[in-house]
Amino acid sequence: MPIASIRVLALLSLSVALGFASGAEAVITFKITRSSDASQPIAVIPFAWQAERGDSPNADMASIISSDLAGTGLFDPLPFEDLPSRPTRHDEIEFGDWRLLAARYLVIGSITSGADGLYVVEFRLYDVPLQDQLTALRITYPASETRRVAHQIADEIYYEITGVRGAFDTRIAYITEQKSDDDSSTYILNIADIDGHAPRAVLESDSPIMSPSWSPDGSHLAYVSFESNRPAIYVQEVSTGLRESYVSFSGINSAPAFSPDGESLAIVLSKDGNPEIYVMDLKSKDIRRLTRNSAIDTEPSWSPDGRHLVFTSDRGGRPQIYRISSQGGRAERITFQGSYNARAVYSPDGKKLAIVHRDGSSRFRIALLDLRTRYLQILTDSRLDESPSFAPNGSMILYATTTVGGQSALAAVSADGSVRQQLADQPDRVREPAWSPYRD
Structure with a gap:
């Protein structure tokens, strides 16, 4: 199997348009395919709507919060139809009823209309056995931010119970390929909320798009586009669509990865011969070469402290993971188990790597390597998994997979392997997901 970031792609005619794509409006939803045995029952009561005027926010907050929490596999929300009551204030709670249902936690809330067309949501989280808030x-918010506020509430609940910052108020970037009746393709770089809602096309082209990478503050995406009949690396501002071509040498220009401080890009270039790892300063556009080997070096990924990069190389005969100082020097081989290891990314704490791994079988699967042990x-x-990307809290890994029917899909797995999710409904070919950093 060729190394993903340098595979040969057909060059198609140019047709680039910024904005919303007609086929990108399909909402991506995930379904739990494997859940943790230790999931905790939680009751999220539908929030009361309390206002003089009749209009209400356009999304059901309780449903969004329940879905977020269920998606982690750590929580088992009670079905709304099984709720014995629907309290919205502390004095309405009968804790005995919830103990009979074995609910460990209880969430209540209300939404009211505020000034200037804004809304106000209040929620409370209770420990049922302890009867403790x-x-x-x-939160005060406009109706357009209802889903995001629900994700923020889920983040607060997740943090309070687990002690780990939630990652529901984040986004994903991914690439879809739409086939037309004449067998031509349209490639779309999309971003969406982590639950797949609010999808938006950042770039649409008749030429392939590859390797999206978020800047550390989530404001920009770097990617590879073939729109000029050869690969070029662009950096684009997500909010405005403004973009700039940074690298367009003859040969391979691929696999951009932002440094943790956002000031540099690690990239793969073949301008001096075979593919090597380089680092580009984004302000000056100066580049410096890190690797020097006759093999193929590709797919760089930064350590969280910016001191090292890992990359894929076949310098040992087959693709394996190597590590090198971000200042250059001798590369150290990291992986030895299995016949193929590629596309490594660091966990947010820098202690582990998520990789694409193949052992003696023909299957390519997502694996986690502890760098100390x-x-x-x-x-x-699965049979064919690729492109792992960590959630910013390290709890989940997003990746692309090929289903039994041969279709591509997005999926996610918890860092301990106990919880798995898979794309429930997406008609387009979808690949190369990238999980965003936290939003301010």
């Missing part, structure tokens, strides 16, 4: 939050844990059991 754990946290409460009050070198223990390799296989997390998925």
Whole structure:
């Protein structure tokens, strides 16, 4: 199997348009395919609508919060139809009823209309056995931000219970390919909320788009586009669509990855011969070469502290993971188990790598490598998985997979392998997901 970031792609005619794409409006939804045995029952009560005027926000907050929490596999929300009551204030709660249902936690809330067309949501989280309020939050927001506020509430609940910052108020970038009746393709770089809602096309082209990478503050995306009949690396501002071509040498220009400080890009260039790892300063556009080997070096990924990069190389005969100082020097081989290891990305704490791994079988699966113990844990059991990307809190790994029917899809797995999700409904070919950093 060729290394993904340098595979040969057909060059198609140019047709680039910024904005919303007709086929990108399909909402991506995920379904749990494997859940943790230790999931905790939680009751999220539909929030009360309390206002003099009749209009209400355009999304059901309780449903969004329940879906977010269920998606982690750590929580088992009670079905709304099974709720014995629907309290919205503390004095309406009968804790005995919820103990009979074995609910560990209870969430109540209300939404009211505020000034200037804004809304106000208040929620409270309770520990049912202790009959204790754990946290409460009050947010003022416009109706257009209803889904995001629901994700923020889910983040607050997740943090209060687990002690880990939630990642529901984040986004994903991914590429879809739409086939037309004449067998031509349209490639779309999309972003969406982490639950797949609010999809937006950042770039649409008749030429292939590859390797999206988020800047550390989530404001920009770097990617590879073939619109000029050869690969070029662009950096684009997400909010405005403004973009700039940074690298367009003859040969391969691929696999951009932002440094943790956002000031540099690690890239793959073949301008001096075979593909090597380089680092580009984004302000000056100066580049410096890190690797020097007759083999193919590709797919760089930064350590969270910016001191090292890992990359894929076949310098040992087959693709394996190597590590090098971000200042250059001698590369150290990291992976030894299996016949193929590629597309490594660091966990947010820098202690592990998510990789695409193949052992003696023909299956390519997502695995997690502990950098201290070198223990390799296989997390998925699919036939062809690729492009792992960590959630900013390290709890989940997003990746692309090929289904039994041969279709591509997005999927996610928890970092311990206990929880798996898969794309429920997406008609287009979808690949190369990238999980965004936290939003301010």
